[in-house]
Amino acid sequence: MTAPIKVKLLGIVGFLAAVEIASGTLQGFYTPIVPQITQHLSISTAGANWFEAAQLVVSALIVPVLARLGDLKGHRKVLLGSAIATAIASWGVALAPNFQTFLVAWSLQGFFTVWLPLEVSIIHRRTAETGAQQRLTRRSAAVLVVFLELGVIAAALTAGQLVGTMSMNSLLMIPAAVVTLACLAIAWGVPETPALDKGKLDWAGFGLVTVAILILMAGLILIRLQGPGSPLAWLVFALGLAAFVPFWRHQAAHAEPLVDVKLLATRGQWPVQLTAFLFGMSVLGAQIPLSTYAQADPAKLGYGLGATPGFVSTLIAIYVVSLVIGAALLPAMAAIFGARNGLIISALLVSIGYGLWVPFHSSTVIAMVNMLIAGIGSGALVASLPAAAAATAPEERTGFVTGMTNTTKTLGGAIASAIFAIALSSTGAMGDPSDVAPLSGYITVWSVCALSAVAAAISLLVVPKAAFSDRA
DSSP, X not given: OXXXXXXXXXXXXXXXXXXXXXXXXXXXXXXXXXXXXXXXXXXXXXXXXXXXXXXXXXXXXXXXXXXXXXXXHOHHHHHHXXXXXXXXXXXXXXXXXXXXXXXXXXHHGGGGGGHHHHHHHHHHHHTTTSSOHHHHHHHHHHHHHHHHHHHHHHHHHHHHHHBTTBOHHHHHHHHHHHHHHHHHHHHHHOOOOOOOOOOOOOHHHHHHHHHHHHHXXXXXHHHHHHOTXXXXXHHHHHHXXXXXXXXXXXXXXXXXXXXXXXXXXXXXXXXHHHHHHHHHHHHTTSHHHHHHHHHSOHHHHSOSOOOOHHHHHHHHHHHHXXXXXXXHHHHHHHHHHOHHHHHHHHHHHHHHHXXXXXXXXXXXXXXXXXXXXXXXXXXXXXHHHHHXXXXXXXXXXXHHHHHHHHHHHHHHHHHHHHHHHHHTOSSSOTTOTXXXXXXXXXXXXXXXXXXXXXXXXXXXXTSOTTTTSTTO
């Protein structure tokens, strides 16, 4: 690769890194100040659960559409459009006069979940003539994830320091301003990638998948609210699963499908997408259970670490730093063990980290070691999955497959969140504030995370060894 190409790629990655700092800001800024946000909106702490549910629904619905539009209209155009939409939503969050307006704006912030897949697609396309496309894409994705996690850390620390020193509206303007700057970074520093696909957006497919995802999410929400003993909740959930059947048939028969199910069924794709789904169960579903376990008082409950909220923040910081380490180690792992084996090792690290929680969960030091191991594997997977999906897809479908890794991860997290809510409810009445989670529930959470990661590693064995490398 010649020096001018290296310089151009470095510049593009630099501007995209600014976008990932904004993504990290959105993911890290609000979490430490959720109690203060609920007070600002005059809602109960339980009402904050709707934040996660609403944004997950929007993310699951919008990412396939935006990713497909990236292939059709150009990835940079869609990246800029989604960034502008996220900026508008972020300003809406900052200025919302009531809970309803806040919830709508918060939900629309879910547009940011398509940023990393689109960025990986842009880099993948820009490196097509270098002879080292897959290696450069992996390295660039690792750099982006490092900046993403640094953004999470900086945002969490900033929010924690400033809350109470300024009005909530002013405080919430900070992430909105950061996202606005990200829009300028895209507009000024990221060149367009010409669209290779001349097809059209499958609106009928979008309608079918919207119905299926909404019904499925409604079932998961009902399970969490009404408990596992609710026949209505399980009926709605079953209807949601059934609704994917006509959607799948429509996509298989369509010449220009929204979700290319034939491509997803190939040997190089389905293990990657399945890994993203299984990985979502731990990276998105297990964080709240880990936080509540850490704060549980062992003197009263017989389990837990008795951690203060401040120390929980320290545990979170250790976990995020381990994600940075994992993303930074990704290029070396791929160079030493091969790209596919690097993915398998990352999944096994996640499994080991969560598996260690089952026998070793009473020591703070062990807890930090467990999270460090799981975090290194998770950081590598966050960076490698979009790049791996792009490596085995046609050039005109890279946006679609990278976006699907986020969609499947989101669905895995949503399903795991409902499963874990059931496991942690001793009475089945998850709305009952007096309900105390049993230790067996936490063991179930850790076991599911560990076993799902093992299943991901096994599925990746199906992929040819050189599938994600430039030798393929």
